[in-house]
Amino acid sequence: MTAVGFIGIGTMGRDMALNLLAAGHRVRAYDVVEGAAESLRAHGAEVAASIAEATAGADLVVTMLPDTPQVEDVLLGAGGVRDNPPPGGVVIDMSTISPEATRRMHAALAAVGVALLDGPVSGGPIGAKNGTLSIMIGGEAAAFEKARPALEAMGKTIVRVGDSGAGQTAKLCNQVMVGLNLQAVCEALALGRAAGVDPVILREVMLGGSAASWMLDKLGTAMIAKDDQAGFRIDLMLKDLRLVGELAFSLGVPLPGTALVTSQYLDARGHGEGGKGNQALFRVYDRMTNQEP
Amino acid sequence: MTAVGFIGIGTMGRDMALNLLAAGHRVRAYDVVEGAAESLRAHGAEVAASIAEATAGADLVVTMLPDTPQVEDVLLGAGGVRDNPPPGGVVIDMSTISPEATRRMHAALAAVGVALLDGPVSGGPIGAKNGTLSIMIGGEAAAFEKARPALEAMGKTIVRVGDSGAGQTAKLCNQVMVGLNLQAVCEALALGRAAGVDPVILREVMLGGSAASWMLDKLGTAMIAKDDQAGFRIDLMLKDLRLVGELAFSLGVPLPGTALVTSQYLDARGHGEGGKGNQALFRVYDRMTNQEP
Amino acid sequence: MTAVGFIGIGTMGRDMALNLLAAGHRVRAYDVVEGAAESLRAHGAEVAASIAEATAGADLVVTMLPDTPQVEDVLLGAGGVRDNPPPGGVVIDMSTISPEATRRMHAALAAVGVALLDGPVSGGPIGAKNGTLSIMIGGEAAAFEKARPALEAMGKTIVRVGDSGAGQTAKLCNQVMVGLNLQAVCEALALGRAAGVDPVILREVMLGGSAASWMLDKLGTAMIAKDDQAGFRIDLMLKDLRLVGELAFSLGVPLPGTALVTSQYLDARGHGEGGKGNQALFRVYDRMTNQEP
Amino acid sequence: MTAVGFIGIGTMGRDMALNLLAAGHRVRAYDVVEGAAESLRAHGAEVAASIAEATAGADLVVTMLPDTPQVEDVLLGAGGVRDNPPPGGVVIDMSTISPEATRRMHAALAAVGVALLDGPVSGGPIGAKNGTLSIMIGGEAAAFEKARPALEAMGKTIVRVGDSGAGQTAKLCNQVMVGLNLQAVCEALALGRAAGVDPVILREVMLGGSAASWMLDKLGTAMIAKDDQAGFRIDLMLKDLRLVGELAFSLGVPLPGTALVTSQYLDARGHGEGGKGNQALFRVYDRMTNQEP
Structure with a gap:
């Protein structure tokens, strides 16, 4: 105890x-x-x-x-x-x-x-x-x-x-993956939707192979259903991405993918989605492909 | 039978x-x-x-x-x-x-x-x-x-x-995820390495949470060990990414992350890594952070 | 004669x-x-x-x-x-x-x-x-x-x-610059606008130094005034960007910036702006920063 | 006086x-x-x-x-x-x-x-x-x-x-353009080189039309000649790009192109080119296309 x-x-x-x-x-x-x-x-x-x-x-x-x-x-x-x-x-x-x-x-x-x-x-x-x-x-x-x-x-x-700080550093590396893995789901679902593939089936089949990720598994269904209720919030991810950006800049590590993902999160926040769950990142693709709800 | x-x-x-x-x-x-x-x-x-x-x-x-x-x-x-x-x-x-x-x-x-x-x-x-x-x-x-x-x-x-073609379309969506999920591993490991975190431990801890992916699980160890032997080859992935690009262009779907990933694969192939496994994409980050083997 | x-x-x-x-x-x-x-x-x-x-x-x-x-x-x-x-x-x-x-x-x-x-x-x-x-x-x-x-x-x-084809190749290189130079104007004006700077003055002062470009000079005013009437059309630029992408892919040249720009053009076309002039690319930034007209 | x-x-x-x-x-x-x-x-x-x-x-x-x-x-x-x-x-x-x-x-x-x-x-x-x-x-x-x-x-x-600060804000907008206009020159010259076009002629013909920019005019020749002596230094541009990133993040303006350019500058600095002139950004393309000097 x-x-x-x-x-x-x-x-x-x-x-x-x-x-x-x-x-x-x-x-x-x-x-x-x-x-x-x-x-x-x-x-x-x-x-x-x-x-x-x-x-x-x-x-x-x-x-x-x-x-x-x-x-x-x-x-x-x-x-x-x-x-x-x-x-x-x-x-x-x-x-x-x-x-x-x-x-x-x-x-x-x-x-x-x-x-x-x-x-x-x-x-x-x-x-x-x-x-x-x-x-x-x-x-x-x-x-x-x-x-x-x-x-x-x-x-x-x-x-x-x-040692001290290593846990935070690992978390920031983790968030790099979280952001890009979520971007991956957004782009894959956007492409499949435009091509007329059923997104529910698409998610299922992608989960069975080398495309599988926690993000596709845990947030994919909410993304497809446009259920944006907060779990982990866009605003909080942006805070983490800011810390990632500062760390990467100070160490001189180019993270072009993460930089792009950060832009998409800023787009989401700019549209009032800061308080929604991370899966709301897919709304950026709704807008880019003119599929607003 | x-x-x-x-x-x-x-x-x-x-x-x-x-x-x-x-x-x-x-x-x-x-x-x-x-x-x-x-x-x-x-x-x-x-x-x-x-x-x-x-x-x-x-x-x-x-x-x-x-x-x-x-x-x-x-x-x-x-x-x-x-x-x-x-x-x-x-x-x-x-x-x-x-x-x-x-x-x-x-x-x-x-x-x-x-x-x-x-x-x-x-x-x-x-x-x-x-x-x-x-x-x-x-x-x-x-x-x-x-x-x-x-x-x-x-x-x-x-x-x-x-119907006919839907399987191929799903596969191309799958490859969008494969490419971005691999990019995610590259960026996370590059950041962790520059910050002095042990990559083996980093992979392990990231696998336990929302950063988990097939790519991190199956290719992460080879990436860390710089074991680039062919499983799925860079050249074949580039062929798939070309098909993705053509499909996305014809449907008018912007895939900025995938486009970036494609650039990184071209960089890898340009350095003679076309015949190596996809995990060789990490060599692009070795070069960008001046950590050539 | x-x-x-x-x-x-x-x-x-x-x-x-x-x-x-x-x-x-x-x-x-x-x-x-x-x-x-x-x-x-x-x-x-x-x-x-x-x-x-x-x-x-x-x-x-x-x-x-x-x-x-x-x-x-x-x-x-x-x-x-x-x-x-x-x-x-x-x-x-x-x-x-x-x-x-x-x-x-x-x-x-x-x-x-x-x-x-x-x-x-x-x-x-x-x-x-x-x-x-x-x-x-x-x-x-x-x-x-x-x-x-x-x-x-x-x-x-x-x-x-x-020799034969070199003119077309040069034109495609030219379009790489056209796209990125236009992207530059979009991002600079979007940042200035968000920071409260008068865009007319901003354009003028940027034209006087190392930021100067044909794009800023010839299209900047129309972008600021949201005058999207066709000169060179979004649709035609997308055709050129497709040719650029094919050439770059076949030669193995990574063009990450051009790939990003192409995504922005696809976004514009997806919003029905294919028939408008290239300066309508700035509408993508209107949407990303929630400043729709 | x-x-x-x-x-x-x-x-x-x-x-x-x-x-x-x-x-x-x-x-x-x-x-x-x-x-x-x-x-x-x-x-x-x-x-x-x-x-x-x-x-x-x-x-x-x-x-x-x-x-x-x-x-x-x-x-x-x-x-x-x-x-x-x-x-x-x-x-x-x-x-x-x-x-x-x-x-x-x-x-x-x-x-x-x-x-x-x-x-x-x-x-x-x-x-x-x-x-x-x-x-x-x-x-x-x-x-x-x-x-x-x-x-x-x-x-x-x-x-x-x-008012106070507006000059600095305009300068940061200016640097957004400087970075992307330079990226434009890098990508255009890299594509032309791979396609076998004479870069000196390419620069000349691009200066005559809608691709023209201060960057192509003033730095293009040095880029082609691989003359990297310092004018405006990579290190100083990175300082400016950090200020741009902070301003954009605080205002919530997505600048995906500038974020990419920043990655390329970090790549250059990581290769010991921080003290060289901005035209050394082209070395990133030398590396990406395996054309090291």
Whole structure:
């Protein structure tokens, strides 16, 4: 049993905290949005009124937040985790943020005796709900071992990729694939549609061979049905693609495909689809082929 | 038991014929390259000295050839299948060729009472060997039912997509995904490498989440190990991408990602990698990031 | 004075024929569309009722047609130029067509003693009207010298690029630049607009430095004013881009930028803008940035 | 006669200061690199030992520096321009930097009574030498009028685009065109070369029509001759393309062509060509078509 302080009770965070509770861990939940943590109480969580309350007595602190500034604020801001270090001495940030900012915060927390792991996840809301996330760890091996029991309640593939920041880097590589694999589904379905092939059959037959991907499997049906309800949101993917672009630029790695995909996501957001699920990227192809709904 | 005349004993064709034999079908094999069919004799095949010999007495004729002109020659050329129709009245072309040429040949064979199915495959040499190909059928449902027992010896996912040409169209959609999914692996591995992440671990963790694909699974390891030996060849993929480009252009479907991928394949071929496996596409990224072997 | 048989009296051809007449050459005009040549009579042209009439007594035959099949039909078809060779022995095809088809027709006409030059033009309807076209010649130098006086009435930059087909090849290279230079104007104006910069001022200041181009100069104002009336049409550019794609593919030259531009043109055509001028490419950016008119 | 404090005596700055001197203006030059300003003394410039000396008595201060941080340091750092405001009350930053940082510095200097104009330039080292730069002004019209006589010594097209930051925004739009126009030349020359067309003739004939651009005119010859000596450097263009990317991302404008061009520039830099002139972008095509020198 791990005593977990869980900070950030959004779509993903909520399901992850529920899986911790279901596995028998203690969860003390905090969110800046008043009431967000409250709904977890019925499932056995304690609700913290502050970061200090969430970290008090914790073996492990988990953060699951939108972007780099929020993580910096929670970890290093006044009244934050640095000011209220958990007794267990381990924090894992499961948000997707800048690898370079991660390394800076890792150093800042090391100075007060806290090991910061980065542990961004892949698998989307479905994976969060089912506890089948892929978790990419950066940071000290010893801290990872302390965090492992809790992580096993939330994910299925849990791999320490390397030192601090390596988990975030792996996540950004992951998002490169996510974007291009989704682009692949868009182009294949657009071509098939124009040629008069039944998209449901097309998806099925493509899943059976070398074209198969998680994206075609999990989002293909929603794309065909024009069901754009949010799972993983266009806006959040664009945040990740911005981090990818910055990392690639700083390392001098040309990513022409990802750059193109980013343009298509910007097109989607420009048409008010930022709040929709990633499968709404197919709307860009509806427009390009003049097939608006 | 189906009596199959099998025309085209290349890398793929040979393994497909072996699976027919293993499932108890009769195979009479023919190839223009003298001796190509000979190696099947030890596995129980008969060897035909001409197309006429291969189709004589056949319930079903299978063709597995490089490109449109070869199929046109075998089906409609002098001394070809039209001149020597199989008694079973069904031919299935499992090559990847132009959907439009397929429809023309379908009409030409219908005139002599032969039903031409198109049945291109996905799954590459691995799928051919293991009998786990995905087979995409276009053509009459009744002819498909006659061919089905033989097809089941060669593939696992066997789907009639629609009328004549629909199988080829589905295959071209499939190749759109294959190309972009491979591009995805290239860009993700190139970014991870530049950032110092262990590519073996990166592949493993990406396979566990929403980045997963057949390409990452089946070709990722070879890409990391710079093992470029031919499975599915760069040259053949370029042939398919040319067919994709022509179809997309004629239908007016913009495929910007596929167009970019095609450029990368041309780059690979320009560097003498046309005869290597598709995973050699990663060499383009070796060059772009100045990491030549 | 050159006696010119002029075949193909469309938008471009009409103005080119007028310039020939204005320079004192004799023009006998023919077009399959009845009446198309008639309007030139008032300017001094004779009107031919057939190809045979147009070539009879001609020093030089000029063809100005939409695409490869039309040229093949006029030159090699029954009752065409091969059957009715002009006494001057020189034909110049000023259409934009396949370099490879050009070389084939060059050989076919050489067999009947006729020298076929290729002489596609750049400069659009404006250049045709003002006689300031750039003309790119492929074929024998001696035939070029015979054609030169007539060409000088139609163009300003008249260059023999090389042997048969070289003019068409140069034209396709020209269209690569045309497409990307237009893409450049689209992206620059879209960015400036989103950032709140006055596009009229932006165009002016960009024309003064290293961003200057014919496209920005000649089409920029129409793009800003959303004046999409046809000069050089989207449809015709797409025909040229198809020829570019085929040539690049056959030579193994990756043209990722041109491939992207081609996608944008297909998007434009898909939205019913095929008959509008090239500047309508900017509508693609109106849609991508949700600024539809 | 304007008394100008000129800060930043690099390749561009030196020639711009020389043109100010030649036009009869007073120049007091400063550069952090010791000795950089010294070479101007023989042409009539005074040499300042500090920013304070450069701004003392100045009607106008000009800054011409590599990137945003250097400008921030010179304008707002300790001992910088804010601490030593010029009596004339006008500063013009002619570097290419972030529009948003420009607006922040504009506000900071306004607080001490100094009007900051942004006035980035286009036309490269050639334009700097010949005094034919295009200068894109953002900021107050009254300040612009005070600066105009000095600007007229350095440029030919001098346009006030709008308020603070608008000059930088226009410059970034300009660089979008520069990048794509250069890409156009690369692709056209690569295609022509592969097809066996003489590139010198090709450039000449393309300059005569709708493909014409400053890039083809001014850099084409160097590209053909593989003369990569620095004019405007690859590294500096990449800095500008990073600013373009940030601006486009923040405004949500998809720039797929510019994103591709940026990849090609990263490829060039990755091959050690960062210090070469922009025409070295053609080396990317040498590599893609396996035509390394």
